[in-house]
Amino acid sequence: METNILDAVHALTRSRLTVALTGAGISVESGIPPFRGPGSLWEKIDPTEFAHIDAFMKNPARVWEVLMGAMKKVLDTARPNKAHLALAEFERRGLLSAVITQNVDSLHQKAGSQDVIEFHGTFATLVCMACGKATPSEEIGLESLPPLCACGGIYRPDCVFFGENIPMEALGRSREFASQCEAMLVVGTSATVQPAAMMPVLAKQNGATIIEVNPTPTPLTAGVTDIFLKGNAGAVLSRLAEAIPIPARG
Numbered sequence: 001m002e003t004n005i006l007d008a009v010h011a012l013t014r015s016r017l018t019v020a021l022t023g024a025g026i027s028v029e030s031g032i033p034p035f036r037g038p039g040s041l042w043e044k045i046d047p048t049e050f051a052h053i054d055a056f057m058k059n060p061a062r063v064w065e066v067l068m069g070a071m072k073k074v075l076d077t078a079r080p081n082k083a084h085l086a087l088a089e090f091e092r093r094g095l096l097s098a099v100i101t102q103n104v105d106s107l108h109q110k111a112g113s114q115d116v117i118e119f120h121g122t123f124a125t126l127v128c129m130a131c132g133k134a135t136p137s138e139e140i141g142l143e144s145l146p147p148l149c150a151c152g153g154i155y156r157p158d159c160v161f162f163g164e165n166i167p168m169e170a171l172g173r174s175r176e177f178a179s180q181c182e183a184m185l186v187v188g189t190s191a192t193v194q195p196a197a198m199m200p201v202l203a204k205q206n207g208a209t210i211i212e213v214n215p216t217p218t219p220l221t222a223g224v225t226d227i228f229l230k231g232n233a234g235a236v237l238s239r240l241a242e243a244i245p246i247p248a249r250g
């Protein structure tokens with residue numbers, strides 16, 4: 001067995017409290033493009049023009065036409081992949097306490113994960129900006145953009161735009177987990193967006209073992225990561241799930 005997989009197995013089976021931090025990379029194998037890197041969303045669409053709250057408030061129709069409409073089509077049909085399923089299995093086996101995700105695609109929940117902290121909110125719910133009514137995204141069609149609530153108000157996705165704060169509860173719970181965990185699995189994030197990218201640093205400062213899964217190194221890899229598992233999340237996490245022995249019953 002590869003040394004780093006073995007090291008990761010030891011770290012995960014020894015740890016009494018493990019959390020995962022995930023990013024767009026974990027959903028690439030579900031057909032959702034990442035935000036950065038070759039073929040990514042921000043290569044095609046300027047986030048300052050279409051993913052900042054000021055841009056949305058100034059011209060919601062344009063943001064829906066250029067960005068949100070396309071995202072909704074992909075997110076409404078995406079299915080969890082082997083990586084999401086492996087993390088859900090780790091939770092069932094008592095190896096993982098929670099997933100802190102930067103993703104708004106609900107794929108961890110669709111894979112069966114119970115404790116998922118949606119650090120950047122979710123696209124699964126649209127909220128009317130006039131009356132506050134929340135509606136499952138799948139119930140809202142894209143015939144006319146921006147989609148309107150029965151009250152005439154404009155719907156916005158319940159996710160965090162640039163320029164907006166992280167939901168208090170998500171931030172509080174994430175900080176708590178990061179400062180108490182003994183191991184953190186960091187999967188498929190470029191670790192460039194704050195405050196999410198701070199969580200592995202906080203965990204490291206509190207003595208946790210940082211296990212990073214990514215096909216390419218990130219700003220964490222050199223100074224924060226203890227065990228770097230190079231590769232795609234689906235293959236690496238399935239490999240890890242196979243390598244962790246299931247304790248004999250009784």
Ligand code: APR
Nearest residue numbers: 023024025028034035036102188189190191193214232233
């Ligand atoms: N498996 C694992 N990692 C992968 C895979 C894969 N199959 N494919 C790509 N990656 C890695 C890339 O190497 C990169 O490091 O996933 C990372 C994706 O980085 P980003 O696209 O920057 O995504 P993320 O870190 O989640 O972005 C953070 O930025 O745009 C905002 O709000 C948005 O939540 C997002 C935040």
